[in-house]
Amino acid sequence: MKTYGKKIEEVLQDYNLNKDNGLSSEQVLSLRIKYGENKLKTKSRKTIFRMILKELSQFLNLLLIGAAVISVIASGHYTDGLFIMAIVVLNISLSVFQERRAGNAVEALKSMSAPGAKVLRNGELENIDSKELVPGDIVIIEAGDYIPSDIRLIETINLKVDESALTGESVPVEKDCSVLLIDSTPIGDRINMGYMSTIVTYGRGVGIVISIGMKTEIGNIATLLNEVEDEMTPLQKKIDKLGKLLGIISIFVVIIIFFLGWLYYKLGWVVEFDMFELFMVSVALAVAAIPEGLPTVITVVLAIGMKKMASKNAIVKELSAVETLGSTTVISSDKTGTLTQNKMVVTRIFDNKKIIEVTGGGYSFEGEVKGDNGNISRLLEIGALCNDSSISGESLVGDPTELSLVTLAAKKGLMQKKLKLKYKRIDEYPFDSDRKLMSTVHSIDNVKYLYTKGAPDQLLKECKYYLLDGEIKEIDKKFIQTVELANQGMARSALRVLGFAYKELNDYTNLTDEETNLVFTGLVGIIDPPREEVKESIRVCHKAGMRVVMITGDHKITAMAIGKELGILNKGENALSGEEIDKLSYPEFLDLVRTTNVFARVSPNHKVMIVKALQETGEITSMTGDGVNDAPALKQANIGVAMGITGTDVSKEAADMILLDDNFITIVDAVEEGRVIYSNIRKFVGYLVSCNVGEVLLIFIAMLLGWGSPLLAIQILWINLVTDSFPAFALGMEKKEKGIMDKDPIDPKASIVDKKMGIAIGFQSVFLALAVLTSYFIGHNIVGGHEFMGETFAFITIITGELLRTYSARSETTTIFKMNLFENKWINYSVIAGGVLLLIVLFVPGVNTLFKTDVDLKLTSFLIAFVLGFIPLFGGELSKLFK
Numbered sequence: 036m037k038t039y040g041k042k043i044e045e046v047l048q049d050y051n052l053n054k055d056n057g058l059s060s061e062q063v064l065s066l067r068i069k070y071g072e073n074k075l076k077t078k079s080r081k082t083i084f085r086m087i088l089k090e091l092s093q094f095l096n097l098l099l100i101g102a103a104v105i106s107v108i109a110s111g112h113y114t115d116g117l118f119i120m121a122i123v124v125l126n127i128s129l130s131v132f133q134e135r136r137a138g139n140a141v142e143a144l145k146s147m148s149a150p151g152a153k154v155l156r157n158g159e160l161e162n163i164d165s166k167e168l169v170p171g172d173i174v175i176i177e178a179g180d181y182i183p184s185d186i187r188l189i190e191t192i193n194l195k196v197d198e199s200a201l202t203g204e205s206v207p208v209e210k211d212c213s214v215l216l217i218d219s220t221p222i223g224d225r226i227n228m229g230y231m232s233t234i235v236t237y238g239r240g241v242g243i244v245i246s247i248g249m250k251t252e253i254g255n256i257a258t259l260l261n262e263v264e265d266e267m268t269p270l271q272k273k274i275d276k277l278g279k280l281l282g283i284i285s286i287f288v289v290i291i292i293f294f295l296g297w298l299y300y301k302l303g304w305v306v307e308f309d310m311f312e313l314f315m316v317s318v319a320l321a322v323a324a325i326p327e328g329l330p331t332v333i334t335v336v337l338a339i340g341m342k343k344m345a346s347k348n349a350i351v352k353e354l355s356a357v358e359t360l361g362s363t364t365v366i367s368s369d370k371t372g373t374l375t376q377n378k379m380v381v382t383r384i385f386d387n388k389k390i391i392e393v394t395g396g397g398y399s400f401e402g403e404v405k406g407d408n409g410n411i412s413r414l415l416e417i418g419a420l421c422n423d424s425s426i427s428g429e430s431l432v433g434d435p436t437e438l439s440l441v442t443l444a445a446k447k448g449l450m451q452k453k454l455k456l457k458y459k460r461i462d463e464y465p466f467d468s469d470r471k472l473m474s475t476v477h478s479i480d481n482v483k484y485l486y487t488k489g490a491p492d493q494l495l496k497e498c499k500y501y502l503l504d505g506e507i508k509e510i511d512k513k514f515i516q517t518v519e520l521a522n523q524g525m526a527r528s529a530l531r532v533l534g535f536a537y538k539e540l541n542d543y544t545n546l547t548d549e550e551t552n553l554v555f556t557g558l559v560g561i562i563d564p565p566r567e568e569v570k571e572s573i574r575v576c577h578k579a580g581m582r583v584v585m586i587t588g589d590h591k592i593t594a595m596a597i598g599k600e601l602g603i604l605n606k607g608e609n610a611l612s613g614e615e616i617d618k619l620s621y622p623e624f625l626d627l628v629r630t631t632n633v634f635a636r637v638s639p640n641h642k643v644m645i646v647k648a649l650q651e652t653g654e655i656t657s658m659t660g661d662g663v664n665d666a667p668a669l670k671q672a673n674i675g676v677a678m679g680i681t682g683t684d685v686s687k688e689a690a691d692m693i694l695l696d697d698n699f700i701t702i703v704d705a706v707e708e709g710r711v712i713y714s715n716i717r718k719f720v721g722y723l724v725s726c727n728v729g730e731v732l733l734i735f736i737a738m739l740l741g742w743g744s745p746l747l748a749i750q751i752l753w754i755n756l757v758t759d760s761f762p763a764f765a766l767g768m769e770k771k772e773k774g775i776m777d778k779d780p781i782d783p784k785a786s787i788v789d790k791k792m793g794i795a796i797g798f799q800s801v802f803l804a805l806a807v808l809t810s811y812f813i814g815h816n817i818v819g820g821h822e823f824m825g826e827t828f829a830f831i832t833i834i835t836g837e838l839l840r841t842y843s844a845r846s847e848t849t850t851i852f853k854m855n856l857f858e859n860k861w862i863n864y865s866v867i868a869g870g871v872l873l874l875i876v877l878f879v880p881g882v883n884t885l886f887k888t889d890v891d892l893k894l895t896s897f898l899i900a901f902v903l904g905f906i907p908l909f910g911g912e913l914s915k916l917f918k
Contacts, residue, residue: 184231
């Protein structure tokens with residue numbers, strides 16, 4: 036039997052405790068040796084060396100290092116190799132820097148622990164450091180205290196605890212130590228327990244420490260956080276797969292080149308078999324096949340994406356998260372504070388005759404009480420005066436439920452501050468969990484009035500009369516049935532219902548005896564309402580092919596009502612509670628996860644389980660939350676999203692992204708930006724890879740024709756690292772294309788080079804190879820006059836072709852004739868920069884010697900090579916005709 040199912044006497048006996056003395060010093064010492072300190076443990080962070088090794092193991096980086104080493108060995112000088120290694124170092128440095136910035140969520144969790152505790156030991160009350168607590172300690176808690184460990188309450192006096200960070204419950208929980216619970220009771224319903232790091236908001240209590248450190252519920256969250264392992268993002272997997280493909284192509288082409296060289300020699304087509312020359316051509320091919328600038332371009336474009344998202348109130352902590360947002364298929368969201376306002380609001384009033392609707396949100400005094408004929412003035416007055424909360428400008432003091440009553444009265448012009456000055460409180464009978472009522476006494480026009488509010492069923496028992504249209508009438512069975520129906524109707528809509536009553540007081544001796552023969556004035560229904568803008572955001576998500584799933588610690592009826600109102604839960608669909616999940620086998624649970632969109636009354640373990648199950652069914656999951664209880668699920672999700680305003684430090688550290696405005700619509704904006712970034716990544720990957728394939732193809736064809744390589748290794752590196760990189764960066768800055776949120780999410784399993792891109796790459800690489808081969812032939816065989824004239828012609832044509840082709844690469848489907856060609860200023864800048872750099876390499880002494888382009892080039896020769904560069908642009912446009 037769980038501790039919350041045992042009587043207080045049994046718990047005391049389990050720990051061999053005397054309620055009035057607590058533990059002895061000897062018992063404390065023995066228990067500390069056995070259980071250790073009351074603190075959370077953190078997982079050791081990765082060292083920089085381990086991070087570097089992890090990055091070095093990425094296939095594309097290994098490929099680049101291999102190309103650098105071969106280049107140095109083959110050529111005998113270090114220029115080419117250093118070029119490539121500089122790129123590798125830059126890529127690794129950026130990745131390690133990003134990973135080091137990621138915080139430790141458990142450290143933030145530790146900071147939430149109570150610094151001190153009031154404990155009874157050796158019959159004396161002591162203040163100790165909370166880490167010194169041991170199981171069996173008797174602790175005293177009161178309003179304002181953090182509960183220092185998990186405790187079984189043995190004494191409660193009007194005790195209320197804010198457990199929202201742990202359970203997601205919107206309002207403080209009333210505690211009762213005398214209640215006995217069954218083992219399957221969800222954490223949010225364990226009213227005889229107190230949990231580490233939750234806050235006492237009202238009353239006081241005494242409890243026995245039953246769990247400390249990592250054995251507490253908060254410790255369980257820390258364990259879950261430590262257990263979550265980082266996975267590669269969809270983009271990382273795709274780029275790794277692309278790197279392997281290019282590596283295989285390189286090896287395959289090198290083998291073919293060697294085979295052809297040997298075959299030509301055997302067939303007598305060549306006089307000698309020059310192994311070194313073949314090796315140099317193979318190096319050129321290997322270098323040509325690898326897009327050396329790709330990792331850097333991706334890193335920089337993602338970093339720019341981070342900056343764009345920050346301007347839209349979404350702070351992305353890790354580069355990889357930017358792209359993953361575009362692949363998101365399910366947005367799993369906590370309810371309280373994310374889908375809802377995390378502010379209690381009165382939305383309905385029952386004036387003993389009819390239901391009145393109330394508009395307005397949060398604690399703003401703006402709003403309308405529809406259909407009131409002046410019958411609720413007394414009810415509003417009671418709500419404002421029988422109330423310990425207050426609102427002064429932006430300052431909110433007190434319980435959220437009471438704050439909603441202050442707001443309601445203000446909507447009808449009854450300002451609490453003026454009422455309190457006019458009708459001073461002269462006595463009170465505070466709320467307690469036994470009678471579930473609160474009463475205050477006020478002097479109104481020299482007459483004493485008792486104002487009472489509380490649970491409708493309890494209050495109605497103490498009422499003899501009711502107020503209707505200004506008249507006081509005696510309560511009968513019909514009226515009781517009417518009130519019960521109104522109460523049930525509000526409860527079914529997930530409203531928290533309060534009743535109000537009053538009576539005129541004569542002289543009294545004991546106020547506790549006066550809560551009888553009251554006049555019932557009506558009911559109010561209170562809820563934490565949905566954010567007004569969320570409904571439209573959810574509609575956009577559904578249109579974009581994404582599911583929205585609500586995962587909350589709140590009650591099932593509340594979750595279902597909010598889910599239906601927001602369009603998350605459709606007619607005929609049901610929610611799944613944590614208790615129901617526990618009764619399912621895992622295969623049954625997996626089946627239900629595919630179709631269930633609302634999960635209620637769930638624990639932190641359930642949240643992680645739901646996210647994992649969604650991932651197992653092939654979904655890319657975003658998880659949104661603000662509480663400590665959300666942290667493990669935030670870390671488990673492909674994208675964890677924390678609230679910047681209401682979010683705890685723990686949730687922010689565990690998340691990949693933080694919303695500065697706590698607004699669900701910002702997630703949708705971030706997903707859209709993620710899709711735009713992925714679309715742009717596709718554009719420049721297609722652009723870079725088609726160039727690399729074109730280079731391999733032209734060297735391969737030239738080899739078949741017995742021409743040797745039309746480009747030198749250093750020229751290929753210049754093209755791949757400099758000429759292609761600037762336009763690729765510019766393509767990464769492309770604006771969103773129309774209808775990007777009307778498409779389904781990016782398939783995480785689909786290759787980045789899909790059939791559509793494959794056709795485009797095929798067309799462009801063939802046209803590029805033909806243009807450059809033609810240029811080489813003209814330069815080498817027709818113009819001549821220099822050993823490297825052919826290579827220079829080829830160099831001019833390929834660079835011109837790459838720069839012009841950037842305009843075509845702006846869209847995978849729209850031709851240049853249907854787009855605003857020069858709209859992307861970054862492409863214009865990159866083309867100009869690329870052209871200037873080409874002229875420097877061709878004509879600046881020293882530089883042209885390094886690149887073997889010092890060939891005394893005539894203007895006519897330059898123009899011939901330049902014009903041939905338009906052919907690849909034509910190929911890019913032609914590929915768009917094939918669907």
